[in-house]
Amino acid sequence: MKDKELVKKAKSGDREAFEQLVTEYEKKVYATAYRFMGSEADAMDMSQEVFIRVFRFLNKFNEESSFSTWLYRITVNVCKDGIKKRSGRSELPLEIPDEDNDTYVNEISDTRYDPSELYEMTELKREIKQGIDALPQNYREIIIMRDICGLTYEEISRSLELEIGTVKSRISRARERLRKYLLQNGNKPTAFRSND
Amino acid sequence: MKVCQGNDVLISMYLDGELEGEERDRLVRHMESCEACREYYRQMCMVQRSIGIVDIPPGLHENIMKSVEKERLKGLGRRRRKFFAAAVAAAAGLFLCFSAFTGSLPFMKQTSLGTEQEGSEMAELKLADSGEGVSVSTYDANSSERSAGASSDQTAMTIESQMAWFSENEGDMAVVENYAEDSAGQMENLAEYISDSLNGSADGFGYYLITEGKTDNVPESVASNLTDIKAGSLIFIKTTNSLQAKQDIYCSMSENGFEIYEDSEGEYFAIDETAENGLLIIELE
Numbered sequence: 001m002k003d004k005e006l007v008k009k010a011k012s013g014d015r016e017a018f019e020q021l022v023t024e025y026e027k028k029v030y031a032t033a034y035r036f037m038g039s040e041a042d043a044m045d046m047s048q049e050v051f052i053r054v055f056r057f058l059n060k061f062n063e064e065s066s067f068s069t070w071l072y073r074i075t076v077n078v079c080k081d082g083i084k085k086r087s088g089r090s091e092l093p094l095e096i097p098d099e100d101n102d103t104y105v106n107e108i109s110d111t112r113y114d115p116s117e118l119y120e121m122t123e124l125k126r127e128i129k130q131g132i133d134a135l136p137q138n139y140r141e142i143i144i145m146r147d148i149c150g151l152t153y154e155e156i157s158r159s160l161e162l163e164i165g166t167v168k169s170r171i172s173r174a175r176e177r178l179r180k181y182l183l184q185n186g187n188k189p190t191a192f193r194s195n196d
Numbered sequence: 197m198k199v200c201q202g203n204d205v206l207i208s209m210y211l212d213g214e215l216e217g218e219e220r221d222r223l224v225r226h227m228e229s230c231e232a233c234r235e236y237y238r239q240m241c242m243v244q245r246s247i248g249i250v251d252i253p254p255g256l257h258e259n260i261m262k263s264v265e266k267e268r269l270k271g272l273g274r275r276r277r278k279f280f281a282a283a284v285a286a287a288a289g290l291f292l293c294f295s296a297f298t299g300s301l302p303f304m305k306q307t308s309l310g311t312e313q314e315g316s317e318m319a320e321l322k323l324a325d326s327g328e329g330v331s332v333s334t335y336d337a338n339s340s341e342r343s344a345g346a347s348s349d350q351t352a353m354t355i356e357s358q359m360a361w362f363s364e365n366e367g368d369m370a371v372v373e374n375y376a377e378d379s380a381g382q383m384e385n386l387a388e389y390i391s392d393s394l395n396g397s398a399d400g401f402g403y404y405l406i407t408e409g410k411t412d413n414v415p416e417s418v419a420s421n422l423t424d425i426k427a428g429s430l431i432f433i434k435t436t437n438s439l440q441a442k443q444d445i446y447c448s449m450s451e452n453g454f455e456i457y458e459d460s461e462g463e464y465f466a467i468d469e470t471a472e473n474g475l476l477i478i479e480l481e
Contacts, residue, residue, distance in 0.1 A: 022260055031250040040253055047256065048263040055264045084443075085450055128246045146212065147247040153214050172208035178243050 003067045011058055018058075022051055025068065028148060029075050035144045036079035037086075038133045046082050050075050065155075072149035073159055076141065083137070131181035139174035146171055197232035207237050211244055369419060372430045402437030402471035405445060408479045409454030417448050418476065429480045437474040445476055454478070 003024075009017035026047065033046035053074050061070055132140055142160070145151045153171075157164045199207070206223050209215040215223060227234045411427055419433055435441050450456055 018264070019261060022264070023257065026256055026260055027252050030252055030256055031248060034250050035247065044253065044256065044259060048260050051260045051264050052267045055267055081446075081450075084447060124246055125249055125251075128243075128249070132247065143247060147244050153209075153212065168209055168214070169205055171212070172205040175208055175240055175243050176204060178247075179239050182243070 143174040199236035404475040406457040407454040431478040435474040
């Protein structure tokens with residue numbers, strides 16, 4: 001059933017329809033939260049909070065945007081609130097870092113290793129996580145909105161109140177940082193070996 | 197080999213389907229003959245795909261549905277209390293009888309001034325000692341300044357009339373004691389109620405943030421000398437309408453254990469972001 005119909009039914013109290021919406025989007029919501037928060041436990045908390053808000057405010061969803069856009073905006077805001085609460089005082093949006101500054105903040109990351117998975121995939125996952133955790137928040141946020149939530153540049157521009165040009169360059173720089181991070185580390189997964 | 201200058205952003209846009217027409221065709225033709233750019237594109241594809249590879253923990257769906265169900269039951273609980281309170285008030289016939297029953301109805305809000313709610317008396321709007329630098333003024337709920345059409349039997353001060361007074365006067369803070377959601381008898385959800393009441397009636401306010409929490413947890417940075425305010429009261433505090441002020445208040449309240457109601461997109465309810473003032477509304481449990 002399409003989102004529009006599910007939303008309409010959920011708004012009128014159909015619990016099954018609401019649950020179907022949850023099933024459809026929970027993985028992406030979780031993935032977004034995980035990339036923001038860097039921990040499974042926090043990502044689980046954020047995911048629950050997102051759907052609580054969806055439940056609470058679904059009747060106020062005016063369908064000007066698609067349900068998925070509305071949902072991912074809630075997700076990003078919940079995660080940003082979560083980060084704020086976790087780190088104490090509010091932080092103003094970080095300045096765009098100096099392009100030549102390659103010093104990464106190396107946060108503790110979750111280094112689970114599942115022996116049953118292919119070595120390459122496991123290593124890649126771990127490196128990606130460390131790389132994303134090391135990104136400044138404004139880069140992390142934009143790359144998550146684009147590559148997990150699937151928001152368009154226009155939607156990101158409106159959501160973050162940035163010029164489109166800034167969105168384009170920031171996404172590119174965030175990806176470049178991740179690429180460099182992956183190439184810099186000792187373990188270079190085959191996928192990233194290059195002629196650099 | 198490095199990617200050709202300027203192509204890093206273009207390749208990123210191409211990856212996102214945001215490059216169109218001649219610009220896209222030009223890039224595609226270029227990559228056919230440039231190994232460095234082609235390799236860069238390949239690596240960017242990997243980066244993009246990898247970001248989405250996240251292990252989903254077992255129990256995610258169940259945990260989410262449990263939380264939502266809890267939320268649903270919370271909402272039902274409020275409606276039941278409201279219904280019961282309205283039924284009691286209707287059966288008793290007079291607001292005078294309400295206070296006589298408060299001792300035997302454990303789920304109704306107890307207030308120390310409950311015995312003052314007799315006949316058509318309304319909760320008195322008064323101002324706490326707000327400390328240095330904050331101007332205060334008083335409002336007599338029984339005065340003729342009440343909105344036209346309010347009957348002498350009306351026992352609940354509406355949020356609208358409070359807000360209208362607050363906007364018009366010079367005070368920075370107002371306290372309504374004995375505010376009880378049930379006795380207001382109007383809405384099951386405080387945030388929704390205030391939001392609906394405020395829209396269009398709170399001129400001059402650029403945003404409002406609604407919070408709920410314990411009396412003695414209100415941080416001093418937000419409002420000083422509020423320890424005497426009784427549970428069940430509503431406090432309205434004028435604030436500066438700026439991003440920094442909003443964020444500071446948000447953090448102060450949430451750090452002190454207050455639950456914060458926000459709109460559906462996690463933003464602060466907003467009316468007019470060019471206004472000078474914002475508003476913090478606190479319901480004390």
